[in-house]
Amino acid sequence: MARSPYPRSDRDLISRIGRSAGGRAGYKQLIRELGLGGGRERRLLLEQLTRMVARGELLRVDQEMWAVPRPDPDGTTPARPTGEAYPGRKVRTSRSGPGMWAGFEETQRSGRDRLVSGRLDLHRDGFGFVRAEKDSGASGATGDIFIPPNEINGAMQGDQVLVDEAPPARDGRRSGRIARVLTRRNPTIVGIFRYARAGGRRGNWDTPGIHENVVHPIDERLGGPIVIPAGAEVVTHAEDSPHRTLGDEARAAGWETDSRWPLEGLAVDVEVTAFPSAGKPARGRVIEVLGPPDAFGVDVEIVIRKHHIPHTFPAHVLAEARERAEYGPGTLDPEEQELREDFRGLPIVTIDGETARDFDDAVLVRPLANGHTELQVHIADVSDYVLVGSLLDTEARMRGTSVYFPDRAVPMLPHELSSGMCSLLPNEDRLVLSCIMEIDARGDIVAYRLAEGIIRSVRRCTYTTVQHCLNAGELRGSHEHAQRVIPEPSAEDLAERERIGLEHPYLPAAFDAMLELALRLNAKRVRRGSIDFDLPEPIVQFDPDGNMKAIVRSERGWSHRLIEEFMLSANECVAHWLEAQGIPSIYRIHETPDPKRVVEFEETASQFGQSLGIGNLPVKKFTMKSDRRESRSNSARGRDTRAPQQHEVPEAIPVTPQMYQKLVRRISGHAEERILAYLMLRSLKQARYAEKNEGHFALASPAYTHFTSPIRRYPDLIVHRLLRAMLRSDADPEGAPILGSEPQPWGGKSFEKPRIEDNGPMSVQELEDIASESSQSERRAADAERELIEWKKMKFMADKIGDDFQAVILSVTKYGFFVELHEMFIEGLVPITSLVGDHYTFRDTDRTIVGARTGHVFDLGQRVEVVLDRIDRQQRRLQFALLPGTEPIANTGAPAPGMRRGKSEAKKAKSASGGKSRKTKDRTAKKKGSRKKR
Structure with a gap:
């Protein structure tokens, strides 16, 4: 019999044994039928049979005989093996008890204990780890479960899987095999299309054994190529797939392609029609052509589809959005108007970025007669337009959050609502949910109340305009803290403050009052222990043609921070109020490290x-x-x-x-x-x-939620619904004081929480599901945003190969050290193999790289000068090398001025180092050094 490749699937073994005489098969029979060769294959077979017995999928009749379990008459449990069930084969039993079956039941029970579900995270080299969701193993082991390449069993990156865990190793390491894929997480995969060529060659890749068109996934963790059968590379028409649309940028590009191979090298989205199995690659069909990977706008389209971000609204959702947008504040009946407080006529403003299109918060600060300050935070009442269980609600829950890229956004709600009726546009009546706070001189919230309301904001302000007014304000001369955080006013600051004062005479003083209150609130948070890293974030700048021109440090002045302080206070008030009602809710939690x-x-x-x-x-x-x-x-x-x-x-x-x-x-x-x-x-x-309040560690807040952005975050919408439901059930709208000295749920301090009853507007289970889904959507959005920034950085650095930069070492591993370029927010690897002039090794005790002869040490925080050596576009990684003739500078942080010297100066350095190019010289040195070591 011809030999078959091994391993075989569990299903194949069950089928083969079931077809055998009497529904049983012996060890030698299986070896013969499977065509197994040496000891390794036979050992794998025995291990597979043992695992299947442990899970109850097979019965071991005697030492070298296995059978398929037969059901009892009621079909619920496997029948015990008996002589009648398996004629011609005696089953060893004991007069004093159940004999072999007892051992089997114990094995089966321990097998169930070892079945663990979790999410698979694959490595590009084929192995993976499963992060267990719920450990039910008898060993009580913790940590990720290692899955070797030959035990993946057709699972793919991100799949929800069931793991058959092996007994823990002596050092506590966990390992196992994928027993079953529970949920496929990649129904579509984005990749690069390659046509079949003569001899199996496809473009720039060799794919031995496959002689059809293929798509190479952009995410290498998804495994090998996806086979595209003949005819499946034809994109379906839009009317056949209304949920798929070609990106606007890609559609208008008009790429130049080879008429014989029109899809060669293009990025495509593939629907998987058959997932991989043992020895067989995945198969699929092309459902969308995105364009050349390096073309403008295609990178956004690739990232959106790679992370499975819903990016087009179905027609029926858009129709419902247009219908709901017609029900503005002017359409409220008298009873509804009575339930809402009228804030129109107050000088309420919105403060957002220059490019913002959805304005979901507005603020007002004014003094009170008792010397305290009133802070009003008004948030767009999205819950009045997105009804529970509606098409809009279903779509918003599926998206979970809006996703923001440097040059476009994928909104959670259609623009008819997000930029229209729900947006707090100036001089337009809008429905809001409001938090009105009374704040004392120490920044403590001594009283607050919640209300449904109607506002009409007087002006749409930007962070830049407000910052100019604050810089030129009067508070800087009279407030000690303001002197430290507000710079000296420039001529532009003075002119902008004067212009705003002419248009709205009360606004400059109102901005000063906002700053003074924000400083108080911030001081209270500092006393409480709130952590503020204030790490800079990269901002990608584009020229008029859409090309990236720079990556700069984001500005975070007090015009930004005062809005942050106001929103933090409102979120805390709502969280405390909902918890005090004793109903289940959604909280934003940050657990102890x-x-x-x-x-x-x-x-x-x-x-x-x-x-x-x-x-x-x-x-x-x-x-x-x-x-x-x-x-x-x-x-x-x-x-x-x-x-x-x-x-x-x-x-x-x-x-x-x-x-x-x-x-x-x-x-x-x-x-x-x-x-x-x-x-x-x-x-x-x-x-x-989370549906259970655990406090927010970084903010040092005992209770915190998200209430202030319902246009772009689904949990905020849920909080609005709970809030409105309780207000309309005659709950007291006023809350107890929130003091900076209240107890916190960490550090061993006593902390008593209100009792929560599962009798609120939403059940605990429903809120738990929404919290979990929203957390996953948030991580998906953050991953997509981060990946696109990395993609943009690769393009930005494409013409800088050979340039040298100043950098700081961020982390050290046995493979090399990662550096961050000064003031560019760009990271890359300096491989340990690229270090010349000595034999360098990784020292694990203090996580440094040390030269054996020179004693040179590469450590965290050191300053180094590096040269961009190569760009790995597939992995979106930059690889650097040390500038020849330089050494690390110890005990340093920020590099000296001069972010990079440019190619002309780099050439001078190369000439001074002997006339050879850096690459040639380094490679020669590495070869000589490697010969000496050998």
Whole structure:
């Protein structure tokens, strides 16, 4: 019999055994039928059979015989093997008990204990890890489960899978195999199309064994190419697939293509018609042509589809949006108007960016007779237009959030609402939900109330205009804190303040009052322990032709920060109020950092002489994955047989936001500020939505939610619905004072929460589902936005290969060190193999790279001069090399002025180093060095 490739699927084995005589098959029979060769294949078969027995998919009749379980008459449980069930084969039993079946039941039970569900995260090299959602294993092991390449079993990146976990290793490592794919996460895949050529060659790639058209996924973690059968490369017409539309930029491009191979090298979106299985690649059909990957606008289209972001509104959703937009404030009946407070006539303004199109918040600050200040925050009442269970509601929940790219946005709601009836446009009546706060001299909220209302904003202000007015304001001369945060006014500042004063005489003074209140609120948050890293963010600038011209630091002046302070206060008020009602709600939570991450950060911070100040605590020991990998690698090479390094972690670290805040203040303005702030941020957990209030660690807030952006965030819309439902059920609209000294749910402090009853407008289960979906949508949007920025950076650096830059080392690994270019927010790798002049190795004890002969050390925070060596477009990675003749500068942070010297100066450096080009010289040195080592 011809040999068949192994491994076989579980289904194939069950089918083969079931077709055998008596529904059973022996070990030798299976070896013969499967055409297995040496010991490895036979061992894999035995392991597979053992796993299937453990899961109850097969019965082991005796030492070398397996059978398919037969159901009891009621069809619910497998029948125990008996002589009658399997004639001609005796089943060993015991007079004193159930015998072999008892052992089987125990094995089956332990097998169920080892089945774990989770999300698969694949590596480009084929292996993967599953982050378990709910560990039910008897071992109680924690951590990700390693899946070797030969146990992936057709699963793809991001799939929800069921893992058959192996018994834990001695060092606690978890591993297993994919038993089943529960949910496919990639119904469509974006990639580069390649036609079949003679001999199996397709474009610039070789795909042995496949002689059809293929699409190579842009995300290499999705595995090998997707086969496109003949005829499936034809894009369906728009009327056949109304949910798919070709991007406007791509459609208008008019690319030049080869008439024989019109799709060759183009980015396409593929619908998977058959997912991969053992030995068989995935198959699909092209449903959309996006265009050349490097063409303008195509990168956005690729990222949108790669992350499965819904980007077109169905016709029936648009129709409903137009219909709902007709029901403005003027159409309210008298009873509805009675329920809303009239704020029209007050000097309420919106403050947003220059390019903003949806204005969902408006503010007013005014003094009170008792010396306190009133802050009014008015938020667009989207819940009045997006009704529960409507088409708009379903679409908004599926999207979860708006997604913002440098040159376009994918909104959560159609523009008829997001930029129209729900947007707080100036001089237009709009429905709002309002939070009216009374704030004392210390910044404490001594009283607040919530209300449904109607406003008419008087002006649409921008951050730039407000910042000019603040710079030229009177507060700077009389307020000590304002003197520190507001710069000296320029002529432009003075002129802009005068112009605004002529148009609206009360606004300049109103902006000063906003700044004074924001400073008070910020001081209260600082006293409470709120963490403010104030890390700069990159802003991509384009020229009139749409080409990227620069990546600059985002400006975050007090015109931005005062709105942030106002929105934070409103969100806290709403969270406290909803929790006090005793009903389930949605909260924005940020949990206490993981102890392991805190210890890792402390180890790094100690290299700079800094610490969170946790102190000595009772500890438990653990080994990190990197240590275990290093130990196994050394052992395999015969270098070192020592056990993995052990780390000590306190049983419970009483870490508080105040510890982080104090460290942020200590390092402010120092050389290590950038790198330590970056590492501190990584040590914290990711904020998420939850139906249970856990507090917000970074804000040092006992209760926090999202209420202020219902146009672009679905959880805010849910909070609005809960708020309106309770207000209309005669709940007291006033809330208790929110003081900066109230207890917080971390650091071992006592904290008593109100009792929550599951009898509110929405059930706990429904809110839990929405919170989970919204957190996933938020991460999807953040990943897409981050990836596009990286894509833009690659294009921006494309013509700078050979240029040299000043950079700072952000992280060090055994593969090399990652650097960030000064003032450019661009990162890249300097491979350890590119370091010449010495034999460099990674020292795991302090995570540095050290030269064996010279003793040169590459460490976090060091300044280096690098040359852009190459660009990996597929992985969107930049690879740098050290500038010849330079060494790392220790104990430094921000590089000296002069972001890059340019090609002319780089050529001078090359000439001074011996006349050869940098690349030729470096490669020659590496070859010589490698010969000496060998």
